[in-house]
Amino acid sequence: MESLEEIKTRVEAAVPGADISIIPNPGPANQPSLLIDNEHAPHVARFLRDDPALRLDHCSNVTGVDWLDRTVTKKVKVKKLVEGEEKEVEETHEEFFPGYLESVYHLYSMALKQGPVIIRMRTADRGEGARLPSLTPVYRSADFQEREIFDLYGIRFDGHPDLRRILMWDEFEDYPMRKDYREPDDYEYEPTPHDDVLEKAKQHYSTRPQLDGAEELTAQE
Amino acid sequence: MTPNPYFFIVIFVGVAVVFPLMPLGLAWLWRHFFQPPKPGAQKNATYECGVESLGEAHVQFQSQYYLYCIIFLIFDVEAVFLVPFAVAFTGLPVGAFVAILIFLLLLIEGLVWAWSKGCLSWAREKSVE
Amino acid sequence: MSEQIDEGLKSELQKQGIWVTSTQELYNWGRRNSIWPLQFGLACCAIEMIATAASRYDLARFGGEVFRPSPRQADLMIVAGTVTKKMAPQIVRLYNQMPDPKYVISMGACAISGGPFKQGYNVLKGIDRYIPVDVYIPGCPPRPEALLHAFMELQRKIDGQKLTGENKAAHLDRAQPSEFPVPAFGAHDLEPPSNLDLFRPPQIERV
Numbered sequence A: 001m002e003s004l005e006e007i008k009t010r011v012e013a014a015v016p017g018a019d020i021s022i023i024p025n026p027g028p029a030n031q032p033s034l035l036i037d038n039e040h041a042p043h044v045a046r047f048l049r050d051d052p053a054l055r056l057d058h059c060s061n062v063t064g065v066d067w068l069d070r071t072v073t074k075k076v077k078v079k080k081l082v083e084g085e086e087k088e089v090e091e092t093h094e095e096f097f098p099g100y101l102e103s104v105y106h107l108y109s110m111a112l113k114q115g116p117v118i119i120r121m122r123t124a125d126r127g128e129g130a131r132l133p134s135l136t137p138v139y140r141s142a143d144f145q146e147r148e149i150f151d152l153y154g155i156r157f158d159g160h161p162d163l164r165r166i167l168m169w170d171e172f173e174d175y176p177m178r179k180d181y182r183e184p185d186d187y188e189y190e191p192t193p194h195d196d197v198l199e200k201a202k203q204h205y206s207t208r209p210q211l212d213g214a215e216e217l218t219a220q221e
Numbered sequence B: 001m002t003p004n005p006y007f008f009i010v011i012f013v014g015v016a017v018v019f020p021l022m023p024l025g026l027a028w029l030w031r032h033f034f035q036p037p038k039p040g041a042q043k044n045a046t047y048e049c050g051v052e053s054l055g056e057a058h059v060q061f062q063s064q065y066y067l068y069c070i071i072f073l074i075f076d077v078e079a080v081f082l083v084p085f086a087v088a089f090t091g092l093p094v095g096a097f098v099a100i101l102i103f104l105l106l107l108i109e110g111l112v113w114a115w116s117k118g119c120l121s122w123a124r125e126k127s128v129e
Numbered sequence C: 001m002s003e004q005i006d007e008g009l010k011s012e013l014q015k016q017g018i019w020v021t022s023t024q025e026l027y028n029w030g031r032r033n034s035i036w037p038l039q040f041g042l043a044c045c046a047i048e049m050i051a052t053a054a055s056r057y058d059l060a061r062f063g064g065e066v067f068r069p070s071p072r073q074a075d076l077m078i079v080a081g082t083v084t085k086k087m088a089p090q091i092v093r094l095y096n097q098m099p100d101p102k103y104v105i106s107m108g109a110c111a112i113s114g115g116p117f118k119q120g121y122n123v124l125k126g127i128d129r130y131i132p133v134d135v136y137i138p139g140c141p142p143r144p145e146a147l148l149h150a151f152m153e154l155q156r157k158i159d160g161q162k163l164t165g166e167n168k169a170a171h172l173d174r175a176q177p178s179e180f181p182v183p184a185f186g187a188h189d190l191e192p193p194s195n196l197d198l199f200r201p202p203q204i205e206r207v
């Protein structure tokens, strides 16, 4: 199969205006992916599916990823004039990355027996802007998985034919797979708690009644 | 003295009445003395595999459904006649073979006619077209 | 009518060829030997329940082979598997629709406490939060022998139930409820998260 760079150039030639970047994956899996801008995503997906050299006709997996807001502190060495002479001084820069949600599609080709090509899309933010174009019109198999992402991460897929919750009930309001999900506090009975659970169970512990001497009175009788 | 022959029927009827009434009576006594009935809104609700029942129990089937049933008869009749025909196949004259072929053709013609009339597609699909 | 018969007298009579019994014994004997379970399974534990009912383990030896597809005819609810929060109201409703007397076996770690999925966002931490459970069997999954054991335990329990008096069986007691409130789907959790009349977890005293 072609390398991602080749795919990227061909897609950009085929879908004018598409803004595609390659996201490297430094982990042991080493599966870099294509980040696709939301506006052109359906076109790009259609191209990937129909291109005779790629024929990525099978969307095997769709997942969501939650990225929280994060600040990265960097130490930079800057030359500065301190008391008349030039010195190297370390300065810390704080860079703020706003959080976003991602959906990741794993595409394979059944016809040409190749893949996967991984594409992702990013939402603008984690609140109201958590919208992405649906790829269900291109890949039928994305239907339930996009519903699941909507259910668990709260990404709304524009153009999805039937976007409802799939695992949780309709009245549910939270998105349980988001990293800042607060689960209901039902830790009133944890016989063998540890770690996080221990911390939560402690809220329900009653303190041992203080000895006030009364029990000795009954003992004497 | 021989008893009246109808006497046995009277006994029989008597047993036939008492036998089913006895458990009912026992159950009534049991309820009266030991087990208080505990009816409730949910207990008496329509059983619907645990979900709350919706709408009317008296739903109308599409008339298309009955057409399906009738057309199914074609295959039913066919099977009834084909099995003895197949069993006796080697010993039959040519005339019988031709006769059963004509019979099959008639049935198939009926099927084709129903098909071409659109009886085999659901009404909803037709309205979409 | 339902007082215990003197055991010595009973066996003495039996030697003479006279068999005596009490209404209570007869009643419990009949009930304990025809416990009909409700036919439903929730997760992997259900496979073990099916195995128990099949020929190798043969639940029929204990009179429990008649799995009823309708709660109207069932005496026993075997909660076999993970109870998700989405499923819990349906289970409580099925329990409510069973006629008295009714019993519940909570089969497997999941039905007892949520099991391996205890901290999951969608898993109920034990069915005893909503309905009264008679026998718990731990295990993930419990082996069919364990389910048979639970069955025998339940038979023992039925055998000991009283017809009259202070501690008579719950279904004979007018004051005991036979229906329990069905939880509603709330915005964050089931409402209420547990039936506090039933579910009183032991207070853990720690400093």
Ligand code: SF4
Binding pocket: C043, C044, C045, C046, C080, C081, C082, C107, C108, C109, C110, C111, C115, C116, C139, C140, C141, C142
């Ligand atoms: S207890 Fe284990 S075997 Fe049983 S339902 Fe839960 S996970 Fe499955």
